[in-house]
Amino acid sequence: MNTRKDSYKHQGQRAQLVKLLNTNKINDKNVLMAMANVPRHLFLSKDFEDRAYDDVALPIDEDQTISQPYTVAFQTQTLEIKPGDKVLEIGTGSGYQAAVLADMGADVYSVERIEKLHKQAKVILSQLYKNVKLFLSDGTMGLPDKAPFDKIIVTAAAPKIPETLLAQLKPGGMAIIPIGDLKLQKMILIKKSVENIITQKELGDFRFVPLIGKDGWQKN
Secondary structure, three states: OOOOOOOOOHHHHHHHHHHHHHHHHOOOOOHHHHHHOHHHHHHHHHHHHOOOOOOOEEEEEEEEEEHHHHHHHHHHHHHHOOOOOOOEEEEEOHHHHHHHHHHOOOEEEEOOOOHHHHHHHHHHHHHOOOEEEEEEEOOOHHHOOOOOEEEEOOEEEOOOOOOHHOEEEEEEEEEEEEEEOOEEEEEEEEEEEEOOOOEEEEEEEEEEEOOOOOOOEOOO
């Protein structure tokens, strides 16, 4: 069980982070409130606790990373998360992104392929939120037995948009996913109309760890 506390110091650091995000075009009040609420330091090892509220990606176990707070806020804001949204997250990682979504009132289904990260995230998230369900499997396959989803967020870089995930998006829903090579990706916003017509929009350059799986990058 995680016994680290959320101190006044941490709360002050989060307040400063929120101010920084707000100056960088993160203006959804609900996103900013979630970023102010979620204790990011609990999702990191003690070695990186002093940097928990810097706006940078940081290493976690298994050669993975916890995303830069701006990236978390950007993807979340772009998806226009509403309380009660059924959200599929591909790539639980540390669990931080799932926590932000849950804090906003979403019903979160998060998939992770690495067992150690899945177990660690489960310990932390179970103490913080009841509206997160975690699954250990190939994220590129999504969760067909739990579909459809209002929103889908992919937190790892894919070479192409996994068709399996698109099929699990509800008509009228939105998905966000970084697409590109292993060095640089374009953030892609996908919208599915009520008539099941798919549209895509590029939203700038980002860098993510690779999405490994049957419909993603193949593990060496």
